[in-house]
Amino acid sequence: xxxxxxxxxxxxxxxxxxxxxxxxxxxxxxxxxxxxxxxxxxxxxxxxxxxxxxxxxxxxxxxxxxxxxxxxxxxxxxxxxxxxxxxxxxxxxxxxxxxxxxxxxxxxxxxxxxxxxxxxxxxxxxxxxxxxxxxxxxxxxxxxxxxxxxxxxxxxxxxxxxxxxxxxxxxxxxxxxxxxxxxxxxxxxxxxxxxxxxxxxx
Ligand code: GRF
Numbered sequence: 696x697x698x699x700x701x702x703x704x705x706x707x708x709x710x711x712x713x714x715x716x717x718x719x720x721x722x723x724x725x726x727x728x729x730x731x732x733x734x735x736x737x738x739x740x741x742x743x744x745x746x747x748x749x750x751x752x753x754x755x756x757x758x759x760x761x762x763x764x765x766x767x768x769x770x771x772x773x774x775x776x777x778x779x780x781x782x783x784x785x786x787x788x789x790x791x792x793x794x795x796x797x798x799x800x801x802x803x804x805x806x807x808x809x810x811x812x813x814x815x816x817x818x819x820x821x822x823x824x825x826x827x828x829x830x831x832x833x834x835x836x837x838x839x840x841x842x843x844x845x846x847x848x849x850x851x852x853x854x855x856x857x858x859x860x861x862x863x864x865x866x867x868x869x870x871x872x873x874x875x876x877x878x879x880x881x882x883x884x885x886x887x888x889x890x891x892x893x894x895x896x897x
Contacts, residue, residue: 698725698881701776703767703784704732708739709866710782710803710873715746717874724878728774731767733786749774755786764792771796778880780873781835793837798887800835801880803873805865807831807847812840817862826852828861830868832876834892843892845885846876 700723702711711730717723730743731751743750751770755763768791771779781788781802793800806816807829813819820828829849836842848868852861879885884895 698777699728699775700725700778700780700877700881701728701771701774702730702743702780702782704730704737704739704782705734705785706737706739706783708737708742708782710780710869711739712742713870714780714782714874714877715742715748717878719746722878723874724881725778728776729770731770733784739783760787760789761791764789768792768795778877780877782873787839788835790837793835798834799880801832801845801873801876802835802840802842803869804831804833804840805862805869807849808833808840808844817865818858821852821856821858821861828852828865830865830872832872834887843887843890845879845892845894846872848872 702714704711714723714727718727727748729749729751730740731753732740733753733755735752740750753766777799779796779800781800804816806820808831811819817828827849829847831844832846833844834842848871850865850868879894886893
């Protein structure tokens with residue numbers, strides 16, 4: 696796989712920062728070729744600019760999902776992107792997008808999937824009273840947080856946790872596993888067998 700990565704964000708961009716930091720340490724295994732945001736004021740755009748990464752803002756408002764996604768695909772292809780990383784991108788992708796990058800879109804989710812898909816996963820897990828939650832990096836398919844799992848890290852829930860403290864520890868786990876998962880993909884070390892992602896050498 697070519698080593699160009701495109702990152703899609705909508706907000707804070709702490710996972711983007713984890714990818715940038717891994718790149719700076721020579722541990723990402725690739726180049727972040729472009730950061731795209733659907734929100735002009737996303738703080739993650741400043742992180743990208745500080746890191747010398749080209750940024751593109753495309754507002755989704757007033758456009759059909761397919762039309763918008765088609766434009767994102769064009770931008771990513773122009774930059775030679777082979778692997779797309781969703782990092783707090785608050786939009787569902789249409790089949791137009793997913794079929795343009797088959798098996799080459801990653802997402803990070805703040806729960807141990809398949810438990811607690813969707814929004815506010817940390818709060819869902821906390822309110823449910825689970826003793827262990829965590830973070831998941833998965834390939835994106837046409838469902839909601841339903842694609843094959845590449846990496847997970849468990850985060851125990853402490854008796855004195857609040858939803859906020861749990862969220863903060865899960866975020867640290869996200870920042871550890873996302874760059875590693877990206878590297879595995881870029882190095883061609885992942886083979887998808889049905890729902891299972893088999894990682895070479897693990
Ligand atoms: C993270 O919790 C991620 O798991 C979820 O959205 C949040 C994005 O945070 N998909 P950030 O923008 O990377 O800081």
